[in-house]
Amino acid sequence: xxxxxxxxxxxxxxxxxxxxxxxxxxxxxxxxxxxxxxxxxxxxxxxxxxxxxxxxxxxxxxxxxxxxxxxxxxxxxxxxxxxxxxxxxxxxxxxxxxxxxxxxxxxxxxxxxxxxxxxxxxxxxxxxxxxxxxxxxxxxxxxxxxxxxxxxxxxxxxxxxxxxxxxxxxxxxxxxxxxxxxxxxxxxxxxxxxxxxxxxxxxxxxxxxxxxxxxxxxxxxxxxxxxxxxxxxxxxxxxxxxxxxxxxxxxxxxxxxxxxxxxxxxxxxxxxxxxxxxxxxxxxxxxxxxxxxxxxxxxxxxxxxxxxxxxxxxxxxxxxxxxxxxxxxxx
Amino acid sequence: xxxxxxxxxxxxxxxxxxxxxxxxxxxxxxxxxxxxxxxxxxxxxxxxxxxxxxxxxxxxxxxxxxxxxxxxxxxxxxxxxxxxxxxxxxxxxxxxxxxxxxxxxxxxxxxxxxxxxxxxxxxxxxxxxxxxxxxxxxxxxxxxxxxxxxxxxxxxxxxxxxxxxxxxxxxxxxxxxxxxxxxxxxxxxxxxxxxxxxxxxxxxxxxxxxxxxxxxxxxxxxxxxxxxxxxxxxxxxxxxxxxxxxxxxxxxxxxxxxxxxxxxxxxxxxxxxxxxxxxxxxxxxxxxxxxxxxxxxxxxxxxxxxxxxxxxxxxxxxxxxxxxxxxxxxxxxxxxxxxxxxxxxxxxxxxxxxxxxxxxxxxxxxxxxxxxxxxxxxxxxxxxxxxxxxxxxxxxxxxxxxxxxxxxxxxxxxxxxxxxxxxxxxxxxxxxxxxxxxxxxxxxxxxxxxxxxxxxxxxxxxxxxxxxxxxxxxxxxxxxxxxxxxxxxxxxxxxxxxxx
Numbered sequence: 001x002x003x004x005x006x007x008x009x010x011x012x013x014x015x016x017x018x019x020x021x022x023x024x025x026x027x028x029x030x031x032x033x034x035x036x037x038x039x040x041x042x043x044x045x046x047x048x049x050x051x052x053x054x055x056x057x058x059x060x061x062x063x064x065x066x067x068x069x070x071x072x073x074x075x076x077x078x079x080x081x082x083x084x085x086x087x088x089x090x091x092x093x094x095x096x097x098x099x100x101x102x103x104x105x106x107x108x109x110x111x112x113x114x115x116x117x118x119x120x121x122x123x124x125x126x127x128x129x130x131x132x133x134x135x136x137x138x139x140x141x142x143x144x145x146x147x148x149x150x151x152x153x154x155x156x157x158x159x160x161x162x163x164x165x166x167x168x169x170x171x172x173x174x175x176x177x178x179x180x181x182x183x184x185x186x187x188x189x190x191x192x193x194x195x196x197x198x199x200x201x202x203x204x205x206x207x208x209x210x211x212x213x214x215x216x217x218x219x220x221x222x223x224x225x226x227x228x229x230x231x232x233x234x235x236x237x238x239x240x241x242x243x244x245x246x247x248x249x250x251x252x253x254x255x256x257x258x259x260x261x262x263x264x265x266x267x268x269x270x271x272x273x274x275x276x277x278x279x280x281x282x283x284x285x286x287x288x289x290x291x292x293x294x295x296x297x298x299x300x301x302x303x304x305x306x307x308x309x310x311x312x313x314x315x316x317x318x319x320x321x322x323x324x325x326x327x328x329x330x331x
Numbered sequence: 332x333x334x335x336x337x338x339x340x341x342x343x344x345x346x347x348x349x350x351x352x353x354x355x356x357x358x359x360x361x362x363x364x365x366x367x368x369x370x371x372x373x374x375x376x377x378x379x380x381x382x383x384x385x386x387x388x389x390x391x392x393x394x395x396x397x398x399x400x401x402x403x404x405x406x407x408x409x410x411x412x413x414x415x416x417x418x419x420x421x422x423x424x425x426x427x428x429x430x431x432x433x434x435x436x437x438x439x440x441x442x443x444x445x446x447x448x449x450x451x452x453x454x455x456x457x458x459x460x461x462x463x464x465x466x467x468x469x470x471x472x473x474x475x476x477x478x479x480x481x482x483x484x485x486x487x488x489x490x491x492x493x494x495x496x497x498x499x500x501x502x503x504x505x506x507x508x509x510x511x512x513x514x515x516x517x518x519x520x521x522x523x524x525x526x527x528x529x530x531x532x533x534x535x536x537x538x539x540x541x542x543x544x545x546x547x548x549x550x551x552x553x554x555x556x557x558x559x560x561x562x563x564x565x566x567x568x569x570x571x572x573x574x575x576x577x578x579x580x581x582x583x584x585x586x587x588x589x590x591x592x593x594x595x596x597x598x599x600x601x602x603x604x605x606x607x608x609x610x611x612x613x614x615x616x617x618x619x620x621x622x623x624x625x626x627x628x629x630x631x632x633x634x635x636x637x638x639x640x641x642x643x644x645x646x647x648x649x650x651x652x653x654x655x656x657x658x659x660x661x662x663x664x665x666x667x668x669x670x671x672x673x674x675x676x677x678x679x680x681x682x683x684x685x686x687x688x689x690x691x692x693x694x695x696x697x698x699x700x701x702x703x704x705x706x707x708x709x710x711x712x713x714x715x716x717x718x719x720x721x722x723x724x725x726x727x728x729x730x731x732x733x734x735x736x737x738x739x740x741x742x743x744x745x746x747x748x749x750x751x752x753x754x755x756x757x758x759x760x761x762x763x764x765x766x767x768x769x770x771x772x773x774x775x776x777x778x779x780x781x782x783x784x785x786x787x788x789x790x791x792x793x794x795x796x797x798x799x800x801x802x803x804x805x806x807x808x809x810x811x812x813x814x815x816x817x818x819x820x821x822x823x824x825x826x827x828x829x830x831x
Contacts, residue, residue: 006484007809009480009481009483010484012480013477013480014487014491014807015491029471030470032490032494033436033469033473034436035504044512045501045504045505045508045509046509046775046777046778048777050774051363052514055364081393081470085391085397086394086397089390089391092386092391095387096334103333103334104333128347128349134455135455141440141443142444142446142447147436154443154462157459161456162386168341168344169335169340171340172335172343173340176339184343191349192352198352202352205354
């Protein structure tokens with residue numbers, strides 16, 4: 001570029017100047033922020049054998065799933081920090097309203113004992129499961145290949161802290177109203193030992209140590225999280241309504257709003273990577289799914305045993321999860 | 332309203348450790364990321380953050396903060412403030428955004444690693460707010476800087492500098508990679524949250540905010556004050572770690588993390604904050620000198636904090652006190668003289684009145700740094716502008732990447748600090764940078780300075796134009812020039828100027 005051109009001011013960042021339309025706030029504050037991407041020539045400033053540098057190189061840069069231009073990815077929701085808080089503050093106001101009304105009407109005292117026992121087994125221990133997804137998303141942020149992916153993952157990870165907090169809130173509330181059921185004391189034991197949690201526990205633990213960035217991304221977004229959506233948020237949510245526990249059902253519905261955003265993001269990632277010329281990303285992701293889908297199905301089966309004896313709930317949840325993956329052109 | 336208080340459920344939200352059943356505990360929390368010290372899990376579970384906030388409180392509070400910060404911006408967009416502001420000041424903004432916007436973004440990544448790998452469940456939760464804060468700072472700074480790219484292409488560096496090999500970007504990236512990107516999460520947190528954010532950032536954010544308000548730039552002043560309100564919260568993430576390390580026989584490691592973290596970021600901020608405060612802000616608008624701020628924020632406040640935590644002030648305190656008086660003065664001479672390689676236009680800031688101020692704040696300034704500027708001034712007054720440019724390559728420190736300098740004139744105290752390692756000689760600006768290198772030579776030995784790259788063929792051909800291009804000058808924007816077109820030099824001879 002000639003120096004006379006360089007003296008002229010720009011209308012937007014030079015990397016967005018080729019766009020035909022005016023850049024959005026999202027593009028201005030989200031694109032091309034990460035300087036060290038899998039394809040970048042910029043080296044880290046410390047030795048390549050420094051363990052954390054090696055870790056990033058091995059698990060991100062050498063991942064078999066590849067793209068020539070990670071920075072081209074766009075979050076379908078175009079969320080930025082400002083709009084995330086704006087949106088979630090509103091959502092949380094709604095949750096506060098639900099919880100307030102529940103407390104004012106003393107609804108917890110009216111929950112049948114049989115359903116309380118179900119909540120103690122299947123709902124309050126979920127804070128461990130949700131926290132495991134939070135940890136996984138923390139890892140995915142830490143090794144993300146570009147800023148537009150990192151940022152979407154940051155919001156998604158934060159969503160998990162949101163629901164971990166709300167489940168903790170409900171646990172404390174139930175502990176107050178029903179002191180005989182060990183709410184707030186028994187969740188860890190249930191998570192570690194109850195057979196209904198065994199499938200999710202195994203899936204979460206194995207996923208948390210699947211260090212390849214892409215493998216963990218897709219195992220989380222196409223297997224673990226959809227399994228939580230369908231088994232916990234939908235099947236369990238529906239059962240809670242049928243048991244007269246409207247609050248849990250409505251909380252899970254609100255949680256699914258966050259999951260839907262995560263699904264749009266995951267879908268955009270599948271599309272972005274599987275349409276990349278010259279790479280076998282679809283094949284590699286499909287191979288990974290062969291390993292992870294059975295773990296996801298087992299998690300759903302085990303969890304749903306609390307809902308019925310004949311496997312109806314599990315079957316419905318597995319069908320839905322499969323439909324989701326199918327809608328993305330995958331197993 | 333009958334909602335539970337946060338305290339009724341908060342403990343449950345941070346009770347999330349479990350005993351893994353299908354993988355080893357060591358696999359779930361690899362020591363290289365989580366805990367190279369081998370401290371028992373039960374100890375990490377005692378982690379108690381001094382500042383507590385819930386998700387619900389966070390999204391509400393931050394929405395309200397953003398609403399204020401973005402509305403100031405909208406009001407000022409109509410004021411045309413930047414079109415008429417002092418050129419020296421505008422160039423501080425270029426430097427600030429170029430260094431800071433993506434520097435904030437870098438901090439999202441150690442935070443995310445903490446959210447995954449810390450063995451302290453509460454630290455994992457707090458780290459979520461940490462990366463969110465840093466994302467906020469990145470995005471709000473870019474949003475503001477983007478408005479200015481329409482005035483001057485050098486503002487494009489706000490989103491480019493970190494991607495380049497520019498002489499102003501390399502030192503900061505070297506230090507940030509060191510403390511943020513390449514260490515276990517406990518050491519990183521002590522270095523970043525405690526040493527850097529508690530010790531150093533408030534100098535930039537509080538002191539620069541006062542100077543910006545004096546300049547009438549309420550937009551920038553509010554922006555960085557708002558940023559600091561987040562920093563003050565998440566900076567506390569590192570504090571409880573020191574107690575856990577000390578209780579478990581790792582006092583020396585905690586101390587070392589503080590010593591390295593503080594020094595590495597001090598070096599960057601002594602330029603980034605020190606030069607604007609003492610040279611670039613117009614004299615009549617200066618709040619206090621950089622030294623006065625450092626004495627209050629670091630020498631008094633931070634020292635007291637680390638002593639309260641059971642540690643000692645860094646062993647190099649005497650070197651630090653000396654550096655407060657010298658490093659940024661030396662580096663200002665170097666950066667101004669190599670200004671063609673910068674992405675902003677630095678003001679020399681050494682007209683007679685400014686020199687009188689510098690002499691008052693830093694006694695002996697005229698007899699030492701002033702001598703360098705005497706020569707520059709004479710050349711500028713004689714119209715020999717080419718002779719005000721640096722010639723050749725400086726010798727760079729293999730740690731901080733700054734030019735190796737010493738206070739000249741009557742207090743000449745230059746000394747060579749060198750380490751021989753695996754057949755190569757490494758040069759340092761002083762004993763502290765050398766000490767850090769000698770602790771872990773394998774971590775640092777591979778990295779080449781800009782000068783190394785110039786001589787080893789990476790910059791090809793090895794000539795000044797190729798070097799500038801390598802640094803992004805003439806590619807992203809034009810390089811730097813004196814901000815006021817040498818008006819400071821003309822101020823020495825008002826009669827001649829009047830005749831002109």
